[in-house]
Amino acid sequence: MKKEKVLQKLEKHCSEKRYTRLTRKKGTFEGITTGFILDKSSDFILLQETDEFRILGYQIIPIRTIKHVRYNKNDKTIERILKEEGLLSEVKAKYKVDLTDWNSIMKDIKATELTIISECEHPKLNYFCIGLLTRINKKSISIRYFNAQGILDKKNTKNNFEDITKLSFDDRYANIFSKYITEK
Template identity: 80%
Template sequence: MKKEKIIAKLEKHCSEKLYVRLTRKKGGFQGISTGFILDKSPDFILLQETDDFRVLGYQIIPIQTIKHVRFNKNDKTIHRILKEEGVINEVKAKHKIDLTNWNSIAEDIKATELIIISECEHPKQNFFCIGQLKRINKKSISIRYFNAQGVLDKKNTKHKFKDITKLSFDDRYANVFSKYLRE
């Protein structure tokens, strides 16, 4: 799909609060995100993710990684069900995030003090880092990572902005897990 068409569809879905299925791609990675676009800038979108007819957390997605925007008969059916189930009433931005650039995004998310998940889904790099956002640099962020047992690393993990394909925050997984962290 051409970039102009992607931008137009993102605008439409954002302004009309329509359910959307996004195909994201970077290098050898391809993935799907579904939900509602709550805000958009020239370079990023703020998506409230949905899955199994539930509203989940928030994702910041670079527009350059979006290769297709879909709202076909299947998606229209999901949208109708979400509406009839009252789930669409839960769709809202609880946090104001400045989508100008990665630095403004990181500053606003850091101010929430929420746990984040930073991902590079490219097969050769493939990183997943969950933890508290500790530092914001010109070209990267540093996160106090915790592992699958809830043990915090002693040192922060650095992620370059150029490698991030998705930054998630205020989702159930991260919020619940963060209550059980240990040194």
């Protein structure tokens, strides 16, 4: 899909708060994300993710990684079911996030004090970094990462803005897991 068409569809689905299916790509990585676009800027969208008829947490996605935007009969059916199940009332931006650039995004997210998940889905880098946002630099962030056993690293992990393909926050996985972290 051409970039202009992607931008038009993102704008339309954001203004109409429609359930949307996004195809995202970076390098040879290609993935699907579904949810409701709550806000957008010229470079980023704020999405409330959905999965299996559940309304989940929030994601910041760089528009440059979005290759296709879909809202067809399948998506309309899912949206109708979410509505009939009374779940559309959960679709709302609980946080104000300035989507101007990564620095403004990170400043607003840091203020929430929520655990974040920073991901680079490009196969050569392929990282998943979960933890507290501790520092915001000009071109990167530092996260106090915890591993799959819930053990905090002694040092912060640096993630470059240019590598981030998805940033999640107020996510059930991160919120629950962060209650059980320990230091070694």
